[in-house]
Amino acid sequence: xxxxxxxxxxxxxxxxxxxxxxxxxxxxxxxxxxVAAVTWGGGAATMAGTLGDYGATVVYDxxxxxxxxxxxxxxxxxxELIASGNRPDAILVPATYDGRDVAGRLxxxxxxxxxxxxxxxxxxxxxxTSEHAAFGGSLVVKARFTGDGPGIFxxxxxxxxxxxxxxGVPTIEQLAVxxxxxxxxxxxxxxxxxxxxxxxxxxxxVVVSGGRGLGSAENYALVEELAKLLNxxxxxxxxxxxxxxxxYAHQVGQTGKTVKPTLYIACGISGATQHLVGMKGSKNIxxxxxxxxxxIFSIADLGVVGDVHKVLPKLIEALQARR
Amino acid sequence: MNVVxxxxxxxxxxxxxxxxxxxxxxxxxxxxxxxxxxxxxVEMGLQLAGDAGEVTLVSMAPNQEVSGVRTALAMGAAKAxxxxxPALKGSDALSTAKVLAKAIERVGADLILAATESTxxxxxTTPVQVAELLGLPSVTFAKKVTVSxxxxxxxxxxxxxxxxxxxxxxxxxxxxxxxVEPRYPSFKGIMAAKSKPVDQLTVADLGLDASSVGAAGARxxxxxxxxxxARGGGDIVVDEGDAHERxxxxxxxxxxx
Ligand SMILES: Cc1cc2nc3c(=O)[nH]c(=O)nc-3n(C[C@H](O)[C@H](O)[C@H](O)COP(=O)(O)OP(=O)(O)OC[C@H]3O[C@@H](n4cnc5c(N)ncnc54)[C@H](O)[C@@H]3O)c2cc1C
Ligand SMILES: Nc1ncnc2c1ncn2[C@@H]1O[C@H](COP(=O)(O)O)[C@@H](O)[C@H]1O
Numbered sequence: 288x289x290x291x292x293x294x295x296x297x298x299x300x301x302x303x304x305x306x307x308x309x310x311x312x313x314x315x316x317x318x319x320x321x322v323a324a325v326t327w328g329g330g331a332a333t334m335a336g337t338l339g340d341y342g343a344t345v346v347y348d349x350x351x352x353x354x355x356x357x358x359x360x361x362x363x364x365x366x367e368l369i370a371s372g373n374r375p376d377a378i379l380v381p382a383t384y385d386g387r388d389v390a391g392r393l394x395x396x397x398x399x400x401x402x403x404x405x406x407x408x409x410x411x412x413x414x415x416t417s418e419h420a421a422f423g424g425s426l427v428v429k430a431r432f433t434g435d436g437p438g439i440f441x442x443x444x445x446x447x448x449x450x451x452x453x454x455g456v457p458t459i460e461q462l463a464v465x466x467x468x469x470x471x472x473x474x475x476x477x478x479x480x481x482x483x484x485x486x487x488x489x490x491x492x493v494v495v496s497g498g499r500g501l502g503s504a505e506n507y508a509l510v511e512e513l514a515k516l517l518n519x520x521x522x523x524x525x526x527x528x529x530x531x532x533x534x535y536a537h538q539v540g541q542t543g544k545t546v547k548p549t550l551y552i553a554c555g556i557s558g559a560t561q562h563l564v565g566m567k568g569s570k571n572i573x574x575x576x577x578x579x580x581x582x583i584f585s586i587a588d589l590g591v592v593g594d595v596h597k598v599l600p601k602l603i604e605a606l607q608a609r610r
Numbered sequence: 611m612n613v614v615x616x617x618x619x620x621x622x623x624x625x626x627x628x629x630x631x632x633x634x635x636x637x638x639x640x641x642x643x644x645x646x647x648x649x650x651x652v653e654m655g656l657q658l659a660g661d662a663g664e665v666t667l668v669s670m671a672p673n674q675e676v677s678g679v680r681t682a683l684a685m686g687a688a689k690a691x692x693x694x695x696p697a698l699k700g701s702d703a704l705s706t707a708k709v710l711a712k713a714i715e716r717v718g719a720d721l722i723l724a725a726t727e728s729t730x731x732x733x734x735t736t737p738v739q740v741a742e743l744l745g746l747p748s749v750t751f752a753k754k755v756t757v758s759x760x761x762x763x764x765x766x767x768x769x770x771x772x773x774x775x776x777x778x779x780x781x782x783x784x785x786x787x788x789x790v791e792p793r794y795p796s797f798k799g800i801m802a803a804k805s806k807p808v809d810q811l812t813v814a815d816l817g818l819d820a821s822s823v824g825a826a827g828a829r830x831x832x833x834x835x836x837x838x839x840a841r842g843g844g845d846i847v848v849d850e851g852d853a854h855e856r857x858x859x860x861x862x863x864x865x866x867x
Binding site: 300356358359362383384387388390391392394395396398399400401402403404416417420421424425426427428429431432433434438441445468469470471472473474475477478479480483492493517524528529530531534535536541543549550552566571573575579584585586587588589590591592593594597598602605606609 | 613615663685691702703704707726727732733734735736737738739741742743745746747748749750751753766767769770771772773775776777781785786788822827828829830831832833835836838839841842843844845846847848849851853854855856857858860861864866867
């Protein structure tokens with residue numbers, strides 16, 4: 288048996304649904320006959336085709352938010368819809384900044400729990416079981432949702448593979464945002480995008496990441512150079528993002544991107560569980576670290592005990608020579 | 611300006627964590643320390659509160675633990691509310707948020723700060739739930755916070771870069787570890803912290819119904835706990851000046867060069 292109705296938050300980035308939304312729509316199809324997507328920000332009409340292709344038969348569109356941060360208005364609109372009697376069994380939310388804000392707000396409004404760090408979902412006899420990565424991803428905890436729906440599940444990227452179903456164009460239903468008073472007052476004044484060249488971190492076939500072992504912000508250029516030579520993307524540990532060496536968009540791990548490339552090269556990264564959870568799904572892992580005891584070696588297919596300042600320049604030179 | 615900082619006290623992350631085999635909840639016995647992630651909120655709060663204002667800490671702890679809170683008091687916070695109750699065992703993020711919201715209501719804050727996520731639970735939803743329960747706006751993932759004219763200005767981290775967000779106070783802001791450099795408590799601070807007021811409250815003191823919090827409110831039943839799929843290590847080579855050649859070979863095998 289399955290459940291009846293699942294909603295998926297389809298967050299947009301650059302005018303398309305984020306990859307995790309499509310992964311979640313695919314999974315939602317396996318869980319329920321009735322799948323709807325929720326959009327905001329004004330792109331519903333443009334995205335409807337894709338959302339339908341991945342299984343949404345209805346798109347609930349909260350529309351343009353007038354610069355407001357999405358958390359409160361999107362949760363407010365969904366709570367109204369639910370109050371009107373349209374109650375899904377589950378709401379699947381990509382683990383993004385805005386996704387978490389919507390999920391948290393909606394949970395408090397509906398007085399239902401929000402289940403986070405979800406990496407697996409299944410339905411058995413109308414009961415939803417979720418798998419969670421706990422302790423920095425070292426344990427997998429399975430839990431049964433026992434409350435009344437909707438269960439709100441915040442799901443990590445790449446937990447499911449996205450597969451189009453070839454569904455038709457869904458109907459779009461506009462949702463109104465109720466008056467939320469002060470709680471929706473946070474407003475975006477300006478957006479700043481950092482420049483990016485080469486493939487996206489979470490889509491690249493090769494990811495080269497640097498950590499504190501690089502010694503300084505300047506040395507990150509070695510990581511970028513190696514990534515470029517391999518047509519890959521440059522990643523980072525949180526330590527060097529917090530230190531301000533590189534922008535957050537490069538962070539791999541629990542609070543950053545989840546990557547599953549063909550090859551991941553970790554340079555001067557110790558291998559904390561919170562970093563590993565974001566990259567241990569890589570098909571091949573190479574690690575360069577001067578400490579033989581570094582935990583990263585326990586998951587590396589090729590571990591080089593050495594100094595990144597020596598190994599990286601030589602490696603770069605060797606690859607340049609082959610071009 | 612009065613700032614409330616939510617601070618979580620957690621088992622030392624250096625000591626491996628454990629789940630209780632019976633209840634499947636995190637074991638939170640013994641000494642707890644200030645979650646490192648919350649040191650940033652405390653520092654930010656101290657800087658924003660200024661001389662005319664003060665920082666009040668709010669913490670929910672299972673066993674009346676205050677050692678982590680004392681660390682934050684030693685940094686300079688004025689006072690603390692610590693909520694402890696056996697009924698809170700097994701609390702999920704929402705019931706934690708209910709408790710924190712009730713405790714914060716007693717203080718009357720212009721600004722509430724929390725971390726983007728805790729080190730041990732890392733749901734990352736508790737603070738927004740607190741804001742919703744209090745009917746306040748929130749800005750998550752701040753990497754810079756300034757205050758003027760009754761408003762906060764936040765540089766909010768995004769996938770692409772950052773957004774400049776403005777929000778009227780009172781409001782809640784979650785801060786990342788990049789936001790400020792936390793101070794180390796001074797000896798004087800540590801001594802002073804010993805006599806700073808710590809208000810110990812129970813669920814009943816807050817006027818909350820015990821059946822809406824703790825395991826009773828969680829609506830989730832843990833059915834199994836297993837080690838994540840292990841991934842074995844492979845070859846280890848010690849660089850003798852030629853390790854880059856091994857890497858090139860490896861790249862060749864993968865047909866990446
Ligand atoms: C709630 C929470 C969420 C987190 N989320 C993330 C996350 O998303 N991503 C993440 O990465 N981290 C995350 N962390 C942080 C994580 O715990 C680690 O602190 C971080 O990953 C460490 O980064 P690092 O490996 O660069 O630095 P370190 O741990 O300091 O390691 C540096 C390594 O470099 C090596 N080294 C030094 N010099 C050289 C040299 N010359 N040549 C070669 N090697 C050298 C050292 O031996 C060491 O192993 C999170 C932590 C918490 C609490
Ligand atoms: N028990 C608690 N006491 C005080 N603050 C908390 C507690 N739990 C969570 N928080 C705050 O909420 C943030 C996010 O926590 P979490 O939702 O567990 O990731 C933490 O970093 C704290 O700032």
